[in-house]
Amino acid sequence: MAGQCVTTAKFPKGKKTMNTLSTDGRRTVKPFWPPMAAGIALGLALLFTFLITGHGLGASGAATDVVAGTGLAVAPAATQANLYLASKVADGNPIGSWMTWEVLGLFIGALVASFMAGRFRVQLDAARSVGSSGRIVRALAGGLLAGFGARVAGGCTSGLGLSGAAALGIAAFVFLALFFATGLIVNRIVRGV
Amino acid sequence: MLDLHFPLHTSGALSGLICGVLFGFILENAGFGSPLKLTSQFRLTDWSVFKVMFTAIVVAAFGLWILRLVGVIPPDSVAVPQALVMASAVGGVLVGAGFAIGGYCPGTSVAGLASGRLDALVFIVGLLVGTFAFVGLYGPTIRTMMAMGSIVDGDTFTDAYGVAEPIVLAVLAAALVAVFYFGSWFERRGPGPVSAEQAVAGAE
Numbered sequence A: 001m002a003g004q005c006v007t008t009a010k011f012p013k014g015k016k017t018m019n020t021l022s023t024d025g026r027r028t029v030k031p032f033w034p035p036m037a038a039g040i041a042l043g044l045a046l047l048f049t050f051l052i053t054g055h056g057l058g059a060s061g062a063a064t065d066v067v068a069g070t071g072l073a074v075a076p077a078a079t080q081a082n083l084y085l086a087s088k089v090a091d092g093n094p095i096g097s098w099m100t101w102e103v104l105g106l107f108i109g110a111l112v113a114s115f116m117a118g119r120f121r122v123q124l125d126a127a128r129s130v131g132s133s134g135r136i137v138r139a140l141a142g143g144l145l146a147g148f149g150a151r152v153a154g155g156c157t158s159g160l161g162l163s164g165a166a167a168l169g170i171a172a173f174v175f176l177a178l179f180f181a182t183g184l185i186v187n188r189i190v191r192g193v
Numbered sequence B: 001m002l003d004l005h006f007p008l009h010t011s012g013a014l015s016g017l018i019c020g021v022l023f024g025f026i027l028e029n030a031g032f033g034s035p036l037k038l039t040s041q042f043r044l045t046d047w048s049v050f051k052v053m054f055t056a057i058v059v060a061a062f063g064l065w066i067l068r069l070v071g072v073i074p075p076d077s078v079a080v081p082q083a084l085v086m087a088s089a090v091g092g093v094l095v096g097a098g099f100a101i102g103g104y105c106p107g108t109s110v111a112g113l114a115s116g117r118l119d120a121l122v123f124i125v126g127l128l129v130g131t132f133a134f135v136g137l138y139g140p141t142i143r144t145m146m147a148m149g150s151i152v153d154g155d156t157f158t159d160a161y162g163v164a165e166p167i168v169l170a171v172l173a174a175a176l177v178a179v180f181y182f183g184s185w186f187e188r189r190g191p192g193p194v195s196a197e198q199a200v201a202g203a204e
Helices: A035-053 A060-074 A076-081 A098-116 A132-153 A157-166 A170-189 B013-030 B035-039 B048-069 B085-102 B106-114 B118-137 B140-147 B157-161 B165-189 B196-201
Strands: none
Touching: A035 A157, A035 B013, A035 B048, A060 A076, A060 A098, A060 A132, A060 A157, A060 B106, A060 B118, A098 B013, A098 B106, A132 A157, A132 B085, A132 B106, A132 B118, A157 A170, A157 B048, A157 B085, A157 B106, A170 B085, B013 B106, B035 B048, B035 B085, B035 B196, B048 B165, B085 B118, B085 B140, B106 B118, B157 B165
16 A cells, blocks of 8 residues: 555556646545455454454544533533533543544544655645535534534444444434435435535 | 464554555555546446445454454454444435435545545545434434334344354355446446546546
């Protein structure tokens, strides 16, 4: 996968490709990993995480920790009295928890990957398809639904869907089935991207 | 001799950073920082999301099973989500809707931001607002809903229904083969998977 790929980016199959070497004229965009290779790598990373922590990978838990930690700093009494957050802030500020460090790591790892592969590009993705304000509204609404939903489920696609399924949890398969079914339907009703 | 007892139960910054860096590096390389590629799964034109997820699930599930068989980890030593069926279902609906509308899920939005996507940052703001809203509304009503349909006998098919674990693993492996087979069939019929060039250029 690594190595010096100095040749110009390959345009697979030659269909519906477009020139993205525009910004500096010499950028080469490396292709994504094949799904099976990425899947095996992700499975091994997940297994490694289970081995050294006893639990899997996650993401949305960091949002809870940030909300709880911010709440503790801004309105300590209300946060400590909150039914959901009380246990999260009982041992101090949860910013600095394993999950917040993991999500910081996620950001760093993805940043390194996107730079190494020439895929870093500042953009408001899908602004061309639904307009800038349309995209901002959709991203905000989607994030809101996903943030709320992840708390209802007690995890998101990674923490519950991926890690929970690897641990063979029934909840994970229920989550994944409804996640996919809803995505299929909503995608036909709302143009998100 | 080093006497390590797995799982190690580390919970510090270094452990989190290492696991996270691996996670993020793989997510971005799979193409999962791109909302175009991610939502193409729902358009059934690019099955990378399912192919990667199912492969990872099968690799990790078989890995955990083997590690248990050879005695590296004791039984019941890794976290299994509680079988809160209604909570998982409602949460799955909301996260699925959020994914289709916003183009990301929580983890992939961080990968999206790390590849320069400002819409991913907006999604993350939404995530925090949604989490805040849940925390504010959380009370007896939500708690009752979340507890509905819970399976009390166990959290896995083995514990709850007595299905032997190798059978569960075999079903998962069969599902993986099916995802690759049917996914590739759909991909050949349509425009095909979203390439890195298309993802970097952005959805149009």
